[in-house]
Amino acid sequence: MKKVYNRILSVVGNVITVRAEGIAYGELAEISTRRGKSLAQVIKLDGDIVSLQVFAGSRGVSTSDEVRFLGHPMRVSFSENMLGRIFNGSGEPRDGGAAITEDVIPIAGPSVNPAKRIIPKRMIRTNIPMIDVFNSLVASQKLPIFSVSGEPYNELLARIALQAEVDMIILGGIGLKFDQYMYFRNVLEEGGALNRSIFFIHTASEPTVEGLMVPDLCLAVAEKFALKGKEVLVLLTDMTNFSDALKEIAITMEQVPSNRGYPGDLYSQLAARYEKAVDFDTAGAITILAVTTMPGDDVTHPVPDNTGYITEGQFYLRNGRIEPFGSLSRLKQQVNEDTREDHRAIMDGMIQLYAQYMESEEKRSMGFRMSAWDQKLLRYGKAFESRMMDLSVNIPLEEALDRGWTIMAECFEPHETGMRSDLISQFWPENGNTAAVSPDSAEESMVRSGKKSEPDSKKSSAKRKPAAKKKQAGPKKSSKKTDRSQARTKQAADSGND
Amino acid sequence: MNKTTGVITGINGNMITVSFEGSVTQNEVGFAVRGDERLKSEVIRIQNNQAFLQVFEDTRELKVGDTVEFTDELLSVQLGPGLLGQIYDGLQNPLPELAEKFGFFLPRGVIMDALRPEQNEWEFTPLVRKGDRIKAGHALGTVPEGEFTHLIMVPFDFQGDFTVQNIVEKGKYRVNDPVVKIKGERNQTHELSMTFDWPVKLPITAYRRKLLPTEPMITKVRIIDTFFPVAKGGTYCIPGPFGAGKTVLQQITSRYAEVDIVIIAACGERAGEIVETMREFPKLTDPRTGKSLMERTIIIANTSSMPVAAREASVYTATTLGEYYRQMGLNVLLLADSTSRWAQAMREVSGRLEEIPGEEAFPAYLESRIAEFYERSGVVELYNGSTGSLTIGGTVSPAGGNFEEPVTQATLKVVGAFHGLSRDRSNARRYPAIDPLESWSKYSSVVDKKIIDDANRFLQKGSEVHQMMMVIGEEGTSVEDFIIYLKSEFLDAVYLQQNAFDKVDAATSPERQKYVSALIDDILNHDFEFESKDEARKYFYELRQKFIDWNYLKMDSEDFKKQEQSILTMIKGLNRDEKGV
Ligand SMILES: Nc1ncnc2c1ncn2[C@@H]1O[C@H](COP(=O)(O)OP(=O)(O)O)[C@@H](O)[C@H]1O
Numbered sequence A: 001m002k003k004v005y006n007r008i009l010s011v012v013g014n015v016i017t018v019r020a021e022g023i024a025y026g027e028l029a030e031i032s033t034r035r036g037k038s039l040a041q042v043i044k045l046d047g048d049i050v051s052l053q054v055f056a057g058s059r060g061v062s063t064s065d066e067v068r069f070l071g072h073p074m075r076v077s078f079s080e081n082m083l084g085r086i087f088n089g090s091g092e093p094r095d096g097g098a099a100i101t102e103d104v105i106p107i108a109g110p111s112v113n114p115a116k117r118i119i120p121k122r123m124i125r126t127n128i129p130m131i132d133v134f135n136s137l138v139a140s141q142k143l144p145i146f147s148v149s150g151e152p153y154n155e156l157l158a159r160i161a162l163q164a165e166v167d168m169i170i171l172g173g174i175g176l177k178f179d180q181y182m183y184f185r186n187v188l189e190e191g192g193a194l195n196r197s198i199f200f201i202h203t204a205s206e207p208t209v210e211g212l213m214v215p216d217l218c219l220a221v222a223e224k225f226a227l228k229g230k231e232v233l234v235l236l237t238d239m240t241n242f243s244d245a246l247k248e249i250a251i252t253m254e255q256v257p258s259n260r261g262y263p264g265d266l267y268s269q270l271a272a273r274y275e276k277a278v279d280f281d282t283a284g285a286i287t288i289l290a291v292t293t294m295p296g297d298d299v300t301h302p303v304p305d306n307t308g309y310i311t312e313g314q315f316y317l318r319n320g321r322i323e324p325f326g327s328l329s330r331l332k333q334q335v336n337e338d339t340r341e342d343h344r345a346i347m348d349g350m351i352q353l354y355a356q357y358m359e360s361e362e363k364r365s366m367g368f369r370m371s372a373w374d375q376k377l378l379r380y381g382k383a384f385e386s387r388m389m390d391l392s393v394n395i396p397l398e399e400a401l402d403r404g405w406t407i408m409a410e411c412f413e414p415h416e417t418g419m420r421s422d423l424i425s426q427f428w429p430e431n432g433n434t435a436a437v438s439p440d441s442a443e444e445s446m447v448r449s450g451k452k453s454e455p456d457s458k459k460s461s462a463k464r465k466p467a468a469k470k471k472q473a474g475p476k477k478s479s480k481k482t483d484r485s486q487a488r489t490k491q492a493a494d495s496g497n498d
Numbered sequence B: 001m002n003k004t005t006g007v008i009t010g011i012n013g014n015m016i017t018v019s020f021e022g023s024v025t026q027n028e029v030g031f032a033v034r035g036d037e038r039l040k041s042e043v044i045r046i047q048n049n050q051a052f053l054q055v056f057e058d059t060r061e062l063k064v065g066d067t068v069e070f071t072d073e074l075l076s077v078q079l080g081p082g083l084l085g086q087i088y089d090g091l092q093n094p095l096p097e098l099a100e101k102f103g104f105f106l107p108r109g110v111i112m113d114a115l116r117p118e119q120n121e122w123e124f125t126p127l128v129r130k131g132d133r134i135k136a137g138h139a140l141g142t143v144p145e146g147e148f149t150h151l152i153m154v155p156f157d158f159q160g161d162f163t164v165q166n167i168v169e170k171g172k173y174r175v176n177d178p179v180v181k182i183k184g185e186r187n188q189t190h191e192l193s194m195t196f197d198w199p200v201k202l203p204i205t206a207y208r209r210k211l212l213p214t215e216p217m218i219t220k221v222r223i224i225d226t227f228f229p230v231a232k233g234g235t236y237c238i239p240g241p242f243g244a245g246k247t248v249l250q251q252i253t254s255r256y257a258e259v260d261i262v263i264i265a266a267c268g269e270r271a272g273e274i275v276e277t278m279r280e281f282p283k284l285t286d287p288r289t290g291k292s293l294m295e296r297t298i299i300i301a302n303t304s305s306m307p308v309a310a311r312e313a314s315v316y317t318a319t320t321l322g323e324y325y326r327q328m329g330l331n332v333l334l335l336a337d338s339t340s341r342w343a344q345a346m347r348e349v350s351g352r353l354e355e356i357p358g359e360e361a362f363p364a365y366l367e368s369r370i371a372e373f374y375e376r377s378g379v380v381e382l383y384n385g386s387t388g389s390l391t392i393g394g395t396v397s398p399a400g401g402n403f404e405e406p407v408t409q410a411t412l413k414v415v416g417a418f419h420g421l422s423r424d425r426s427n428a429r430r431y432p433a434i435d436p437l438e439s440w441s442k443y444s445s446v447v448d449k450k451i452i453d454d455a456n457r458f459l460q461k462g463s464e465v466h467q468m469m470m471v472i473g474e475e476g477t478s479v480e481d482f483i484i485y486l487k488s489e490f491l492d493a494v495y496l497q498q499n500a501f502d503k504v505d506a507a508t509s510p511e512r513q514k515y516v517s518a519l520i521d522d523i524l525n526h527d528f529e530f531e532s533k534d535e536a537r538k539y540f541y542e543l544r545q546k547f548i549d550w551n552y553l554k555m556d557s558e559d560f561k562k563q564e565q566s567i568l569t570m571i572k573g574l575n576r577d578e579k580g581v
């Protein structure tokens, strides 16, 4: 019993109104225009006046176009056949393959009961020290990369996606540039991950509102797979485009904006998506990594600001590096207790010293004479930047911790570091404070000479592939993940020792 | 009276417009009926024959023409024994029971009993006898609830005097069993059970009078108890940008605060955070009682992806439960994280009602609502002469981390202490990141004023020297000034900073705070003579090291004494014995 209407009363922005009865809030309709068909969703009911948001945009919509109500809210199919496939912002194939219509599920379903959540405990190793040591990523975490256009945020996403041990990757592109879309496709293909990936891609050339459904589509599918025991990593890029689409609709609906034109419910809208990240104790998990580009590089802009309040930390990507300040993993303390006993101390201590370095560096740049202490800090800061922060550094956590002690020993007396004495006696390198040749000198020289030059990055990625294979050979499917991560930790520790 | 019904004429987000015949009360509860589902809603505006209701659930699939049933009852919570240890959503549905019944996801349109009336029996001991004269708020009897003596009281809205007609014997009863019959001045009689409802948006005022909050509420966070203390029955706020440590600060306060009962309102923030509390508390022991911490805790979790209207209600739900236990002569602490989400929920509703927006689109009544909320705190003298208190601490999440925004500003006008978190401090991992120069408190400290004044002076001067050094460099700074700077940094590192994740350092007793702060005061006031800045720095860094190690040692341990000796030796010329410490 589908209702068809032929009289569109108004077209304002991407919202149209029709007069209709018996329509449900949130219901979907299909509009046939001279440009083709588009989905639209009921966003307001006022008597018999129904407002619909048209996903393909209102351009070319005529008052006599046909509006057919579908009698159900937005849905998406969910099946194993979706693996390796690419869909658009309405959930239709964009790879030329057949449409998938089996097992439809509603999107934007109810939220998980907090009482059913568990404390996340499984670290996702990335071999990026700025993540593993200082801001550990944890399964079921929701975490954005704060950045500005031009930074390699999509590259970072792709690298983490390939390196992380997950069963599935779901990529949601919102306003994604075509070349970035192709980049993801190619990288995941080369990494052999395409057949465990699903893409929902809305590109920059398509109407903004069509990107609005992408996060919900990705997360609805992710949720189903997670309930079936899969470890799912959802990548969303770029959530600022998503927020801008929300803003556009809000303005069309004449809502009073709260801040720079964004609607007052931006926080709740973003939270509804990010809170889908979860670890089901008897099944799989959803981890969300998103990109939030900061307009004007301003973290107080409503989109990064609201995001930061919602997510479990953020990675600041600036000048091609993950910044120690501002970057945060709120879940790190759940996992860094059981890695190695010096992990937390290194994590805080090295950042505190780096903060002092920044001050000395500021004084230096203003031309002040550097005290002996300043000199030490300067030396430390440089070493920290090149041997820890640089994204080309690709080493396991344990090696990074050892490297932390080495760097400190090269630059300071033990007591100057503020580290606890028991840790110092245990971890301070024997031949400390001599800038002796350290075990990681091979990598160091690699990083020191010509940062990020081509051969280097090849070398590091070559290094990491066998490791990933080795892990896969392990007890991949063991159901209790804590065991798995412990095994992983142990494995890495072993390899770190030899 | 016949209950009114109406029909939906409009739907916009979580707001429905309903046309009705008959009478409707502002803030009464209505149910939007769709098939088997009944979606709880609250009347928030009445205009002609149209009522505007905020729906506490997802409104998807509602239709124009659907029925709404009004209840003639204000949005209320259920009070009675069995609240402690519970985990509720913003409308007092028990989340663990919902999980048991419905699995991973929160079902729509389900309402569950808050007090497990079927499962629990309570040992009731009468306190009054037939013929006794009583009134609202008076205790009729007691039941033991964990460590506490739970008072069964005459409902707070009963007006006038009553006489006890009969009361049951001491024995086991369920919450809904009638236990007493009372008769009013106009001969009307009431059968009372151990439970009754109270409308969440009305403060409970069944007490003799309000007193000034004077007694410190110990948090065991040094920078709070010593420098920016909170009083029992007082109010305080924690504004700070995201990631600055608001939630962690509230979490450690909920563990270590020296109060009887803690109510945690997780309002519109991450679900994951409250899960930690939910899972850890039952395993942690409360040092005051030896029982599990959960037995003194109630959690109200209406997290960010749960319905927004229920988020608005959740803060009131939590406050009402707090007031209820205060009526029993207990000291209650309510921690709300975050009041900004509650304010935003108000903003969303206000926007849908198309009210004239104030600053940042918040409604014009934002300030008065915030004031009313904090006003529900206080120390009160009860009818039986005992006192109870409700302390309220709320976090604020200012947009852009800028305190010049409506919620922070409105809150600062009404609270008694301000713990402002600074981005600079959290970036430098100086936790808790309470800014010692910006924060303030109107309450009195556990430590002597002289010590605090000294410390503040050094912090102030140290910061000035630091600023200056940033301009003129270290070489332009005198050794004397540099020592002041080092002293302030020392104070910061060993006293203001505190490791929330270390078992010992996380909680510092007031005795220890007094003891350690006295020694620090000696150090601050000691005249050190150093040849050079480098020598001074080296000295203070070593001293800092010793102090930090000291902070990790239990106060009653041998090692504590040893470490103290080693510190004293280092501060030659400082003799504590002279001061009789
Ligand atoms: N007292 C503390 N000690 C150590 N780390 C802290 C402390 N307070 C905050 N942190 C760190 O900062 C992170 C963010 O703190 P949180 O309280 O969640 O911030 P907010 O609630 O202000 O957004 C925590 O996950 C933790 O890593």
Ligand SMILES: [Mg+2]
Binding pocket: B246, B247, B248, B269, B337
């Ligand atoms: Mg928080």
